[in-house]
Amino acid sequence: MTKIAVIAGFLGQTRDRFCLYNEVRSPKEKLEAAAEIEGINGVEIIYPYDCQGIELAETLRRLGLGVAAVNVNVKGEPEFAFGSLTSPDPNLRARAVALIKEGMDLARHLGCGRVTVCPLSDGHEYAFQGDYQEEWRRMRDAFAEAAAYAPDVTLSLEYKPSETRVFSTLPNLSAVILMIKEIGLPNLGVTFDIGHSLYAGEHPAQALAMLYYHGLKPYIHVNDNYRNWDWDLIAGAINFWDLLEVVWTARHYGYDDWWTFDVMPARMDPRSCFATSAKLLKAIFAAAKRIDAKELERLRAATRGERVPRILTYLWRAVGIEIAEEKE
């Protein structure tokens, strides 16, 4: 069974700077909504916001939902607005680290074995605003302490170039790899959010391949955007070929973990949004299976000037698009 999850928070009310979207739902209602969506069999849970006033483990069992990850939010509290893991205030940093540790305990308790953290409030906006080396050190020490706390739980770091800060402390794939190598603990992983990779100016499949190259375990967030902002749109609706290549690359390197939708259903019914997202993703899975690694290798080895035209024709056919045969 393909493991396809949704971030539970997106089943309730969401907002941006100007608007509110959809209905407020309690944590329990969000899970119930998730369980009803065709094609979705798991959730990523925001800690602490979606863990309050609910018997999580029992509810999840009852609803038949797996847990892809516990997403520890170290930015939502007003005290974290100026930064949490990189704050000059050691007490603030300690509180953020404590949250991660609690999330790790919860992850173990829920049997998912993974916490994901995206340190969005750590960064800066203006020239001369930050002490960049010191901020990196603080973040490193925070992640190191958290990772050491629960060696049996993967601490998966999610990079993003900006938002809410203009410049993030952990902006792109290579930065997060450097961070993990510097800490050197084996239970560190990378949350590979396709949209963040696009937004970081990366070619997502290249980024994912390099992650495997460095021996790191990805956990994949699925969404799309126009490469200019983290719009969290339905995956494949814009960068169709990138999604196909990410799926193919993940399978090629043996990924058998969760595919989690980090899609913001602003102006959509959340259930319809995620049911459709799941259907489209499965169509991509099917197309990716039709792309043969050997044949791809053969096409790449074609005369240099023929390489790209042949690959494109092969790909279009693989997804079901009818392309005229070449005349002999």
Added chain:
Amino acid sequence: MTKIAVIAGFLGQTRDRFCLYNEVRSPKEKLEAAAEIEGINGVEIIYPYDCQGIELAETLRRLGLGVAAVNVNVKGEPEFAFGSLTSPDPNLRARAVALIKEGMDLARHLGCGRVTVCPLSDGHEYAFQGDYQEEWRRMRDAFAEAAAYAPDVTLSLEYKPSETRVFSTLPNLSAVILMIKEIGLPNLGVTFDIGHSLYAGEHPAQALAMLYYHGLKPYIHVNDNYRNWDWDLIAGAINFWDLLEVVWTARHYGYDDWWTFDVMPARMDPRSCFATSAKLLKAIFAAAKRIDAKELERLRAATRGERVPRILTYLWRAVGIEIAEEKE
């Protein structure tokens, strides 16, 4: 006296997708805060949100604050999330237009004579999602109806390429000029938000000059960003030269209206943010005065290969930067 205002909403609590910033303040408290800021002598007021439970005219008089504009928000109500002025639902459009008319009445009542509207929820995200011609027509009819309602009040249209929609119906300078020409009413103007212009990929001074070229009256919003998003940062802190050129260009064409800060004091004390914004803007005003149109003309007429180096040297000196003299 230079007329420098602040959007009152920024003196209270603001938010983005992930964080809340600063304290909640009542409309009255926001005005009182504005009045205390050195260098600020006016406000732009969000209608309806900052007009409730307050004797606006009296409070403003008591505080000695001018009114730069009434900013009619046609996006904040949940019903407007899918679009207001371009909604397929005529009732929704009517409600949005009614809000603008109320804002125009209020503007007249407050003696400022201007309403500004930024239709941020009108646009789309996905291919095939919208009927673009029809949406343009609806927006045109909505603005036409509102403008016709109060010929003595300027209806100032604010363009922006995106946010909250990925693609706006009114994305850039030339589009808003086309809109105004098509409607053809003399009380239509343009809210020229420097940050929106940067974000739209425009060269702001060029955009402003073209606005005057087409005989339209600007109303200027002051802020800054990194050209990739409407970050609403302190003006001049990033695109210093653009701000200088906008100020110079506005003066060159006779602008003597309000300079209104549309700066979001996330992670700043709002009063400190705007007091400093005003000081920096005044420094730019002073520098702009030292840039002589005739001299600029002369430098532009230099041998082609010398033009840019000479202009740069002249500008740097004009702002107070010491540049070594050239050897003879």
Added chain:
Amino acid sequence: MTKIAVIAGFLGQTRDRFCLYNEVRSPKEKLEAAAEIEGINGVEIIYPYDCQGIELAETLRRLGLGVAAVNVNVKGEPEFAFGSLTSPDPNLRARAVALIKEGMDLARHLGCGRVTVCPLSDGHEYAFQGDYQEEWRRMRDAFAEAAAYAPDVTLSLEYKPSETRVFSTLPNLSAVILMIKEIGLPNLGVTFDIGHSLYAGEHPAQALAMLYYHGLKPYIHVNDNYRNWDWDLIAGAINFWDLLEVVWTARHYGYDDWWTFDVMPARMDPRSCFATSAKLLKAIFAAAKRIDAKELERLRAATRGERVPRILTYLWRAVGIEIAEEKE
């Protein structure tokens, strides 16, 4: 017969800042190469560079090639590097206008009735560098004079946000519409280059629809990029859905003119590049035919929260992607 052309210049040697690509070919060899490409039945010819030392009309007749447009290059001569149509030097402007007129004569002679001009060297790089109003006026007068010269030939203006100048005088769709309305001559048209539209931050189908809205005739250049630069890549290889929507929109508004590839075959055999481009484009034509305007209307009228998911599912199926049926 679908009219599919290629810009003949791309069949010879091309270059960028750092590299040279492919072989030098004479104008005649370029046309012969074009004639051999399956799926290509016309060319756009660069004037004057691809019109020298060749009996154009006769060669084209012999090869059975149609002419999509004469592309007058007003940037390539070293004297035009600082601008041609907007140059402060009236002699330079006159030379550029004379080139356009010669191109119009040639277009009439070749029976294609259209000249296309992309004024790429007109713009600026630095703050305070240009007199923007004056530059606009000069360009307007230049185009007006050229258009008046040959009322029976369409003068099709091609906008582009930048390159080679950082900021163009004619940067986007709405600007070119303003230009044409100001000149007011009926033989002015718009060269709608999909890649330029993407690069300008536009949603191409929206831009194309607005072009028709203003009663203007497009001439379409087909290519693709990553929205960050005019890469001139094979169309549909990146923004697949945008290409589909452009094709659908063009047909919807009755476009029956040429589809001309403005694709730079750097690192590709030009013939293979354009043969494949033609095949992929025809596949898009076929898919677009399966998208029914009425059905689209019906889907857009769905409950607001269902709209986008249903449109996406419909589109994916239309292009041949298998999507699971929904459970009842």
Added chain:
Amino acid sequence: MTKIAVIAGFLGQTRDRFCLYNEVRSPKEKLEAAAEIEGINGVEIIYPYDCQGIELAETLRRLGLGVAAVNVNVKGEPEFAFGSLTSPDPNLRARAVALIKEGMDLARHLGCGRVTVCPLSDGHEYAFQGDYQEEWRRMRDAFAEAAAYAPDVTLSLEYKPSETRVFSTLPNLSAVILMIKEIGLPNLGVTFDIGHSLYAGEHPAQALAMLYYHGLKPYIHVNDNYRNWDWDLIAGAINFWDLLEVVWTARHYGYDDWWTFDVMPARMDPRSCFATSAKLLKAIFAAAKRIDAKELERLRAATRGERVPRILTYLWRAVGIEIAEEKE
């Protein structure tokens, strides 16, 4: 004496896709031109193109020019257009490596001890086009072999996100750090091109600080752009504050090496361009000296809401801009 150099190639003819700029100059003429420019006391020399038909060492000595670096061009030969260091063809890779080694020999001979390489033709454009892991491995092995060849010469790697390839194999700061750590040789360094950093979406001073954090030696290329393309404009003319912060940061960490202009004088007299570039850079040096690390530390420690406003005021004053005193 501040060491300020210019890339000699920019003193001759340059080109982009559409235009040619300035006069062709022989290697000797370029050096002579460089020597005449006030404020310039060194050059970066392109190998092999600017090393042919000239007695380099003698000419440089006679002209009193230092050598900042030998820039080995591994992209300009037509055979390298599809990639050189990452080419699947081992012979091509060997030829590229041989060029680097020759450049290292030359660097030693010229007494500058540094070669810089920017592998611009290594990357890809289309989904599924490349084997990303393999390409990384090939580049790693190529740089490893070259670095091992001449341990007494620094091999300085220059990253860039794109151009001429859409996606580079070595796109950003963190990637180049990973590359160097993986190779593990002490004579590897990083060419920090300010414009490439801006274009990569980095905050340049943060990038530079992180370079020092990882114990690597930068070599700095000075230029500017609008963060959307490697325009190679005059430094400080756009991102003034970034240049100031880069200069300050470099001095803070002890940089006493060359500042080399990688500015393309399209539409400028090269000599005027670089003389002015040097004057402006020296003005930035002077301003940077007025920014005290201790005071900056104090300002950053201000109440959180006051931090940014105070830093901005301090910076503006440091560069010579008059800011009104605050009222007590």
